[in-house]
Amino acid sequence: MNWVEENKKKAGKTKVILIIISVLFVFFMLVFPLVSVIANSLKEGFGYYIQSLNTKYVKSALLVTLLATVIAVIVNTFFGLLAGWLLTKFSFKGKQVLATLIDIPFSISPVIAGLAFIMTFGRLGWANPILESINQALGTDIQIVFALPGVVLATIFVTFPFVSREIIPVLNTQGKDEEEAAALMGAGGFTIFRKITFPHIKWATIYGVILCTARALGEFGAVAALSKTRGKTFTLPLEIDALYLAGSSDSITAAFSVSSLLVIIAIIVLILRNFFEHSEKVKGEKKEG
Amino acid sequence: MYVELKGINKNYGDYQATKDANFGIEKGSLVALLGPSGSGKTTILRMIAGLETPDSGDIIIDGKRVNDIAPADRGIGFVFQSYALFRYMTVYENIAFGLELKKVPKAKIKERVQELLELTSLKGLEDRYPNQLSGGQRQRVAFARALAPNPSLLLLDEPFAAIDAKVRQELRTWLRKMIYKVGITSIFVTHDQDEAVEVADQIIVTNKGRIEQIGSPLDIYKNPETPFVTEFIGQSSVIEDYHRFHGFEKGNYQGAVIRPEFVEVFKRDNREFNNYIDLSEEGEIIDILFRGNSLELTVDLHGVMITAHRSLERREVKVGEKVRVLIYRLFAFDEDRAYLLENENLKGRNINIDNLESYLYNEEYDFFVI
Ligand SMILES: Nc1ncnc2c1ncn2[C@@H]1O[C@H](COP(=O)(O)OP(=O)(O)OP(=O)(O)O)[C@@H](O)[C@H]1O
Ligand SMILES: [Mg+2]
Numbered sequence: 001m002n003w004v005e006e007n008k009k010k011a012g013k014t015k016v017i018l019i020i021i022s023v024l025f026v027f028f029m030l031v032f033p034l035v036s037v038i039a040n041s042l043k044e045g046f047g048y049y050i051q052s053l054n055t056k057y058v059k060s061a062l063l064v065t066l067l068a069t070v071i072a073v074i075v076n077t078f079f080g081l082l083a084g085w086l087l088t089k090f091s092f093k094g095k096q097v098l099a100t101l102i103d104i105p106f107s108i109s110p111v112i113a114g115l116a117f118i119m120t121f122g123r124l125g126w127a128n129p130i131l132e133s134i135n136q137a138l139g140t141d142i143q144i145v146f147a148l149p150g151v152v153l154a155t156i157f158v159t160f161p162f163v164s165r166e167i168i169p170v171l172n173t174q175g176k177d178e179e180e181a182a183a184l185m186g187a188g189g190f191t192i193f194r195k196i197t198f199p200h201i202k203w204a205t206i207y208g209v210i211l212c213t214a215r216a217l218g219e220f221g222a223v224a225a226l227s228k229t230r231g232k233t234f235t236l237p238l239e240i241d242a243l244y245l246a247g248s249s250d251s252i253t254a255a256f257s258v259s260s261l262l263v264i265i266a267i268i269v270l271i272l273r274n275f276f277e278h279s280e281k282v283k284g285e286k287k288e289g
Numbered sequence: 290m291y292v293e294l295k296g297i298n299k300n301y302g303d304y305q306a307t308k309d310a311n312f313g314i315e316k317g318s319l320v321a322l323l324g325p326s327g328s329g330k331t332t333i334l335r336m337i338a339g340l341e342t343p344d345s346g347d348i349i350i351d352g353k354r355v356n357d358i359a360p361a362d363r364g365i366g367f368v369f370q371s372y373a374l375f376r377y378m379t380v381y382e383n384i385a386f387g388l389e390l391k392k393v394p395k396a397k398i399k400e401r402v403q404e405l406l407e408l409t410s411l412k413g414l415e416d417r418y419p420n421q422l423s424g425g426q427r428q429r430v431a432f433a434r435a436l437a438p439n440p441s442l443l444l445l446d447e448p449f450a451a452i453d454a455k456v457r458q459e460l461r462t463w464l465r466k467m468i469y470k471v472g473i474t475s476i477f478v479t480h481d482q483d484e485a486v487e488v489a490d491q492i493i494v495t496n497k498g499r500i501e502q503i504g505s506p507l508d509i510y511k512n513p514e515t516p517f518v519t520e521f522i523g524q525s526s527v528i529e530d531y532h533r534f535h536g537f538e539k540g541n542y543q544g545a546v547i548r549p550e551f552v553e554v555f556k557r558d559n560r561e562f563n564n565y566i567d568l569s570e571e572g573e574i575i576d577i578l579f580r581g582n583s584l585e586l587t588v589d590l591h592g593v594m595i596t597a598h599r600s601l602e603r604r605e606v607k608v609g610e611k612v613r614v615l616i617y618r619l620f621a622f623d624e625d626r627a628y629l630l631e632n633e634n635l636k637g638r639n640i641n642i643d644n645l646e647s648y649l650y651n652e653e654y655d656f657f658v659i
Contacts, residue, residue: 178374181375184365186391187361191390195386196377
């Protein structure tokens with residue numbers, strides 16, 4: 001046996017070992033727990049499963065979750081595109097600082113984010129007088145902390161960087177020549193963005209939106225700090241927590257049922273992601289050819 | 290003057306990229322901005338286009354000061370170094386883009402694009418995307434796109450840089466022809482002197498943000514005005530103790546440049562130069578490069594390396610061979626000017642110049658640089 005073959009055989013062994021470790025890891029850390037969620041949710045039968053989803057609390061939580069997610073995704077997509085565009089196509093003082101600030105939600109614990117909002121908009125927060133004077137002037141009663149706006153704000157905060165982080169690398173590699181060429185021909189800022197910049201980042205944006213959605217759906221910590229009313233401002237993860245903490249075996253099964261809802265949504269998001277990734281790849285190959 | 294720069298300065302932070310640039314360009318001429326990398330060529334081009342703003346000075350196009358006019362309204366076509374074709378648009382859409390922005394009617398756009406496709410021999414490729422084109426084709430698309438809105442001034446940043454050597458040669462000729470056909474005033478940036486000499490009818494030499502010299506290729510070649518141009522143009526070897534050669538006296542110069550056309554390399558037993566042996570230097574051939582139609586010799590004159598050309602028609606030479614070298618003239622320079630010095634010993638003597646490389650420099654002959 002010569003050394004080439006020997007090497008090949010060694011490489012083959014390494015591959016097998018790596019595969020086994022990865023599969024075991026993924027199985028015990030991800031698949032097994034997720035399957036047990038589904039299994040547990042069906043423990044009392046399908047009828048009970050449906051019934052446990054069909055409560056006032058769960059419906060409200062689903063609604064709140066979807067509302068917060070949709071708003072967060074819209075706001076962060078808009079902001080992410082804006083920031084990505086700004087950070088890659090313009091140069092100005094403090095650009096680096098801004099880029100770092102945008103990443104803060106990645107590195108700060110969501111609970112801290114929630115508390116930060118309480119310290120800002122809560123009764124003792126520095127922005128509370130402003131809020132109150134606005135309410136007085138308009139005759140409204142807008143509350144942020146422990147109310148829906150707080151939930152939405154927390155979700156936005158936590159999912160803030162997803163879109164911009166996806167598109168910035170793409171925009172960076174692309175340079176600004178194309179934009180300059182278009183500007184020289186008389187294209188305005190928005191036309192340039194729509195016709196030149198956006199096609200480059202279309203897929204990255206979609207990808208960012210998907211990640212942002214997944215994260216927004218599952219947010220717990222930040223929202224938990226700002227949402228205290230079950231059936232009103234609770235999101236699905238909070239509802240699951242409440243059900244689980246109730247402690248009776250029925251409510252624990254219900255907690256699993258609601259969890260399975262999130263798992264299903266997550267799986268749909270994953271499938272969408274793979275679909276987009278795949279179609280981008282196919283498109284890329286077609287263009288190369 | 291169609292384009293004029295008056296006292297242009299430009300700083301990037303505390304780096305001065307353009308220092309007091311002044312020049313004028315005639316309508317219809319094809320001008321090269323030539324200089325080493327980082328000498329500020331692109332900066333000047335971008336300021337004319339309006340992509341950068343000068344810190345001070347005036348840019349005048351067609352008699353109007355354009356400093357405060359938007360880039361799009363300056364009537365300029367720009368070909369980027371990397372072409373900057375719109376990747377997600379077809380060739381057709383690329384060329385049509387500028388016209389669409391100008392709200393030209395669809396039928397007119399179609400007509401104009403067809404015209405340009407024909408001009409640039411790109412017919413049949415209009416539905417391709419830029420990454421489905423060769424380098425040369427991309428360059429032609431960039432050219433067509435820049436010309437589409439009928440600009441009155443065409444700016445090209447290193448139009449050949451991204452193209453391999455063989456195609457580059459063809460494209461040079463093509464571009465020159467094309468620009469004359471269209472009749473548009475053009476400025477192109479290059480750091481390749483062959484390219485500048487071959488394509489342009491005026492050359493602006495830049496160095497360290499300064500304009501060193503402006504003139505025809507012939508002018509720049511024959512009468513370099515500054516030490517930098519003297520060194521930069523041609524295959525020049527810079528020498529400090531030029532005065533140790535026969536026929537040259539020490540003057541108030543810092544150094545000198547000997548171009549290959551300035552010297553004659555001959556074997557000791559050459560009858561033609563029999564009378565000149567005493568006036569020549571002793572040298573040793575260090576290196577021989579085959580240059581297709583001639584040989585390029587590196588000769589060591591007791592520590593001074595010079596470059597010389599040798600016709601293939603003449604007797605063979607070898608590395609290590611001792612030869613004689615006659616120096617006809619050289620460019621000497623001081624702080625800020627260059628001077629042509631003739632070999633004093635050869636004055637009034639009648640060398641049979643027909644065999645010589647230096648015929649290029651004789652007054653009776655037309656001067657060509659190839
Ligand atoms: N945006 C910028 N910020 C800071 N410095 C710059 C910028 N653009 C150019 N420079 C500097 O200005 C100098 C001139 O640059 P320029 O691009 O005009 O050179 P060039 O002659 O075109 O060189 P090349 O042949 O390499 O393209 C360089 O030293 C460069 O580093
Ligand atoms: Mg340049």
